[in-house]
Amino acid sequence: MMYDTVIVGGFGHVGLPLAISLANKGQKVCAFDINREVGDLIEKGQMPFIEYGAEEILKEVINRQLFLSYDPKVIKETNTVIVIIGTPVDQHLNPELDPIIKLIHDYLDYFHDEQLIVLRSTVYPGTTEKVKNWFHQYGKKVDVAFCPERIAEGYAMEELQKLPQIISSFSDKGLERCRELFQLLTDDIICLEPIEAELSKLFTNVWRYIKFATSNQFFMIANNHNVDFYRILHAMTYNYKRAEDFASPGFAAGPCLFKDSMQLAAFNNNNFFLGHSAMLINEGLPNYIVSKLKEKHPLHSMTAGILGMAFKANIDDKRESLSYKLKKILMFESKCVLCSDSYIEDEKFVDHDTLISQSDIVILGVPHTQYKTITIPKGKIVVDIWNFWGNGSVV
Template sequence: MAAEFEFDVCIIGGAGHVGFPLAVAFATRGLRVCIYDINQGAVDQITAGRAPFLEPGVQAPLEAALADGTLVAGADPGLVSRSEHVVVVVGTPVDQHLSPDPEAVPRALGALLDRLRPGQLVVLRSTVFPGVTRRVEQLVASVHPDLDLAFCPERIAEGHAMTELFSLPQIVAARTARATARASALFGTLTGSIIEMEPEEAELAKLFTNAWRYIKFAAANQYFMIANDLGLDFARIREAMMQDYPRTADLPGAGFAAGPCLFKDTMQLASVTGGAFALGHSAMLVNEGLPDYLVKRMEQRHDLFSQTVGILGMAFKAESDDRRSSLSYRLKRVLAFRAQRVLTTDPYVTDDPELVPLEQVLAEADVLVIGAPHAQYADLVTDLPVVDVWDLRGNGSLT
């Protein structure tokens, strides 16, 4: 670390799902790390030694880093000025018209321009709209021409951060050899595999990755609907397709394709193409339409108008407490119009006051739907009918 800097790394937005595990990971490598985040509640949790959300494997290294002083957290923007490397992790949402906000990252960094100092390396970690890196380069250079800047997109999956940060190759993209070398050295403390790209290549690589996963999930969900409408079990068909046959080894099962990234980044690509990304739009219609499809099928088998439906799991994925963009909530809205009553439960989600205990759902519901495939639902003992598009319980996915 340069002598004039107190910290090796500052993570802007470091209390979130991307920034927090990255901060802890850097601290485990002996770097002195500070988290800057405007969410004072999350900062207070981290300072008290509690992870602000569920992320397996993060608690012990968090406590160790706090104890030995390699990690601090605060809401003071002055932390940025005291750090040699500044990693920017800012959410990049799409609006109600499915349009991305390409100014989200430039706007956030622009508010901190007066905090940047000569000799720093600024790293963009957020998934960005193509061209944003160049936009930020111009913004920073207009005030600090002596700063280095790189785009190093995150590649982790929630729930696997503390293994994947150390095992997956890291993409490093910068315009200059010096910035490339500095970013490679920084992330080389975590992984021995660095992939160098041009910034525009790296921007598309990240968006293509998430859109590819989203499209694969859409294919599986479309297959499920086709099989289901013919009275056949997609889970059984999929198992036969995959058995000892490598060409279909990556075929996902059916289920809600949701969360804060896949849908959003697919829509970012649609915006890049001026609305000509037909494959992405088709995937969106399939995945976002799955809750509606399930309710229509349920109406054919159950008198929903006079029944209570229980949704098991409101997080967007299994063993997670993150309910951002969860399709379980779309399912809840559709059922609220079609059923007499809807009850929801989740063993991990803590920020939804409408959730009720599992025992109440089992006692009062007439039919159950597995919204998030948490492991504890696999062996749930119940005589109630269960809609299980995931085939979590091993009884098939036919609805």
């Protein structure tokens, strides 16, 4: 075979760091994708998004151990295929299996007997078994596995080797092949049944989402009574181990947490009040901030500036960022909205100095490190639900 591993969806936030890491461990890897613009950057040794520590290794492995392709025929040229395609939710918040079904249908002829097919993205529980059944129905004698990614975006290069890898398959042979693959990254391997592995990934993401919702709800309760929640949080957590993992308030967003909460709700026949409540709290935070500003200020005659538009700090990913939801609400409620971000390029954005000087209200959308030393003139209304500048968080 030409390649040790082919990664389908290999140019994205999950696939590319994995491809680079496996190539760095000596595997001959092919990243297959259809985005030629992104592929051109990767060919030059440039990361198309922020992933700390990745670009240095990419420059070393590209066209040596790591190769790119836009032709699905490369799937034929390996015994191990890693598929980076998950199950999103549709406009009705139901799981959408069409992307995986389409991939199997479109590329079926390129898969061959004895391949190991690893699903890596988060999927709706039971999807791995369905994929196995689909392949077997079409006469493909393949081992199908689910080995979920567990990385925090931006820190994959460290975490792929630092965190335990969860593996699962439907046969001892498939499980052993998964073990051999992921032991290239770490010896810390956890073996589960596929349904257990699928739920473990969903439970992990939803647990984080619920923790953020708890903090955001407490923040709102305190704020409704003009109390700075961070004084309470300090008292709760200082030298008190039972509360040391309590999350800080802030926008809980991105491409995973909300989606996975809704997938888990659908899996449990929409009997998931805790998850739905978390969604209402987290997704409602931008509107809560605007409603509080309206109570205290003539918002309709004021310019609001949102400082930071990415979905979390120190990355350039804007997918599902609640800063954009905040922007939409403010565009309706305020005179003008200005946006800025240290990492996201947008011709409609202004630099942060312009935003601060021209805004009556400065709202910290995400606490990028670069903003720590910013000085905001007296007289400006500052909304810092993160307490990033240490001046409290009352809105």
